Every structure is written in C-alpha cells, then in structure tokens.
Amino acid sequence: MAATARTITRSAQPFNLDAFVTRCTSDVNAALDHFLPSEKVKPATIHKAMRYSLFAGGKRMRPALVLAAAHACGGATGPALPLACAVECIHTYSLIHDDLPAMDNDDFRRGKPTNHKVFGEGMAVLAGDALLTQAFEVAAQCQGWPRYSHQRIILELAQASGSLQLVAGQVADLEGEGKKLTVPELRYIHERKTSALLCCSVRLGGMSANCTPRQLEALTDFGYHVGLAFQVIDDILDITQTSEQLGKTAGKDIAAQKATYPAIVGLEKSRKIATQLTTKAFAALKPFKGRATALEALANYLLKRDR
C-alpha cells in the first residue's frame, strides 16, 4: 500500500492506516515464512516457486482485513494469523493459475514476471496446487472455539474458495469473455471472483476472535460490499492506469473483451457505484460503535487507491 501517511477521521480517534498495514504485513510475512517450508527443503523448486509468488510484494489486503476484523471484535493478532496466512495462500494460488497461458495469459504480476514465466507452466500449476493445499494445512492450525470449531472454519474457507464461489467466478469470467454481459451478470462474477474471499477474510477474522453472531452478520455485510467495490475499482484502474503504475498489464480487460463496469455503465457511473458500495460497507460497521476503525480505514483506502 501507499507509503504516504493517511489518516481518516470518521471515528472518534484518528487512525493511522499506514502504521497498521506496515505492522500487519510484517506479522503476516513472518507467519507465512514460518508456515511454509524453506527454499532449501526438497524438492527445492516447488518451495522456490511457492515463495516467489507469495513474497512478490502483494498488498496483503486480505490478511489485513482478517486482522482488522479480529481487532474490531476485541481479538488479538496471534489467533488470527493462521487464518490471515491461509487466505493469502488461497489468493496467491488463484493468481498463479489465473495468469497461466490457458487462462488470462499474463506475463507480469506485481511488477515481476509471472510464476510460469519463471518456473514453467507445469511447475506453476503445481505451485498453485501446493499453495491451495497449504492454505488448509495452515488454517487447521488456528485456535478453535466452541462456537467456531475447526470444522466450521475449514468449511468456511473451502466454500468461499470452491466451485460455487471463487472458482465459479473464474469460470464465469473465462466464459464471459467476448460476450455482452448485463450488470446483474457482471455482479454475479464480481461476487464470486472477488467478494467471496474478501467476505470470508473478515468473517474468519471475526471467528478467530470468537465474535458474536451479530458481529459475524455485520462483518459479512461489510465484506460483501467492500469486495464488490474493490472489483469495480480494479476495473476502473485497468483502464485509467498504466502497466507501470499497476505492476501488471493494464488494459487487459479491453484486450480480452472482458465485461467490466466501466465498459457497461461508463467511468463516471462506475466511480459512483464504487462510492455507494463503500458507503454501504461503512453502514454495516455500525454495530461495532467505533471499534472498527481499521476496517473503516481499509475500506476507505481500497476506494481511493491508485494501484
């Protein structure tokens, strides 16, 4: 995330987002390094390939949402970390597979050559597979609660990542190329491709803090809207920013004839929709009565980001 100091003052006390994100990234990176086999462990190639993409300088937005949600529910970072790492493993696997020639065929990601460009297609498929598997191994190492058992947490993660959610979004995205989609059809894709895992992130954060059912409901509502806003912004940035600014190939959506909000309703209306969705996300945080400052700041950042 941007290195400039950014404070928002919606809540009583100002919140330093940069400090929060820096701390988050440092904690999550240390935990990921702890959970993943080192590059020296045999077979070295697969661990190099997994770590190459996992430590390629991602924004760690999903882990930050996990930790922020845990804090909003009165929880600590420690118990939330395995779940923060698990969603980041899922996210990274999905990017590696999505970048493959048979899918989006992308050569750059986060300003670096994509996994298959460095390690070859076969190894990139395996690195994605291994990270997806690792996600469940890491998630299973979380602390359970009577209300949020390991069984429930694994089901939560698997369902958000499976054929009805994350994978469904990729499928619909792939099948939608070159077709003229309606806004509801596009929203169907966004809900699954992006919103499902973001929503799962805040829910898992809440669960790690043994949140109340009412808090979980509020987090679900928040995650759903932030996820949709995030994807609308992503579509906008694909048009308005350069490849250098994004660290990945810009203008890909138009080249691949992908349906996007800007393509269907125009840039101005898309920006309006993203703002409206973020407003709904803010409204969902009401039950936290000012204790969800990190979540608020993250939603605000995601709306205003430029990469």
Next chain:
Amino acid sequence: MAATARTITRSAQPFNLDAFVTRCTSDVNAALDHFLPSEKVKPATIHKAMRYSLFAGGKRMRPALVLAAAHACGGATGPALPLACAVECIHTYSLIHDDLPAMDNDDFRRGKPTNHKVFGEGMAVLAGDALLTQAFEVAAQCQGWPRYSHQRIILELAQASGSLQLVAGQVADLEGEGKKLTVPELRYIHERKTSALLCCSVRLGGMSANCTPRQLEALTDFGYHVGLAFQVIDDILDITQTSEQLGKTAGKDIAAQKATYPAIVGLEKSRKIATQLTTKAFAALKPFKGRATALEALANYLLKRDR
C-alpha cells in the same frame, strides 16, 4: 476392478473381494454424487468437468482402502465415507492436472479423452482446483473423535497432498524426466507420488473408526508398503500392457524417458520387489488378528492386477 470372482484364503474365513469392491464403489459413488453440486448448478461447465473425471470409471481403490481400514478397526462404512470421498477427490484432481499438456500431456485416461481434451486447458485447471478444494469441504464433514479431531484429520489430508508429499512426487517426477536415477531416488518419487495418499487413505479409515494408536501404526506400515508395491506394478504394466488394456496411453514412461523400476533393475527383479513389498504389507496387518481380510485381499489384488 476385475469382475471375475476372486477369493483369497489367507485368513480363517474366505473373503469375497469382488462383492466388497462392488459395494464400496456403489456407496462411494452415491456419497460423491451427494457431496458434489449437480451438473445443473451454475456455473454448469465446472460441475460437468469435475464430474466427468470423478465418474470416469476409476477403480475407487483409495476409497476401498479407507473403508477396508475402517472395517479392520471395527468401524462402519458411514463415518468413513466422507474421508473416502475426500481422498478420491484429491486423487482425481491430481490426475487432471498431471494429464495437462504442461505436465504429462496425456490424451486418454480410463479409456476416455482426458479432461482438458473435452473441456479445454483453462477449465481443466479449474476443475482440478475445485476438486482439491472440495476434498477439504467433504473431509470436514466427517465425524470427529476426541483422539482424531477435525483439526487432526484436515492436517493429515493436507500434509499427504502438499508440497512435501503428493505434490513433491509430481515435482520430482517432472524434474526426473530424461535423467538416470538411482533406486533410492526413484523410491523417493514413489513414496510421495503414490504411497503418501495410499497411506493417508488407510490412516484416515482407521481414524474414522477411532482406532487405537497401535492400529494406526500398523495401518501406516501397511499403506506405505502397499503404496510402493502399487507404483512398481504400475511401472511394469506401462511396459507389458497395451493402451487398450490400461485405458490410458501405454509405454508413456519410456517415451518420456522416465525412470522406472523395470528400466533400472529389469522386469523380473521389479516383479520380485513388488511381491516383497506386498509381503511386508501383509506382515503389517498382524495386530488385526484376521480382522483385516478386506485389506489383505486388496493388497493381493493390487499385486496381481493387470490394469
């Protein structure tokens, strides 16, 4: 498995393996059909692709091992079924990805065109991803015990399938092509590519029956040796059988310059090794005192199979 009646009489009472396997297959197929979204569920293509490979007429050997191990420990089929389905999902995902052009580039599997030949490469990658994810969703629906919690069961499945075991085997297999390997190097591949998931299958079966630590140890020993024997036989069949007999491309190992037991030590010695490994597997079953008839019969079948 072969339809001919086959009984073995190592134990006190004869055991009808065909009846056991037929019953297993029927139970596992019904359970898989129950756990997986139907082909009508949106996005239909992914569920068609997942089911295409899952119901392509596989031998259901791993599920049979799960159920047989559960029975050996005094357990019933019901509690073992989610775990039997989970290992079959893992096995099927690994075949779909292994058959991809970037990996083994195989056009036929179980006598039918491979997944990517029917659904395209992108969809085949996603179908594998979805099946891998589904495995954890299904496994999490098993019944836990104080000794074998959901946490422990998920860790078991994830570790057997991850970058140190199943994926490691694929990686080493891929990297070993065209190289002259030693017997220990080849065994390293077999232990991971095949033995890990077979061993995990019998262990999970035992866990579903709340087995004793001593039983679990015996199952581990059995699964390890049966897994190694299975892969040696697979290598032999690749040379001695036709593509029609195998339902997949025969002679692939030689074409891909893969190291195999027959290539390193010859056919005769390979057959001897497979028999020795199976004998060790039988010996591991001693603590069950005649209650592991199904496991014995399966090990015997796997040694003598012709496809």
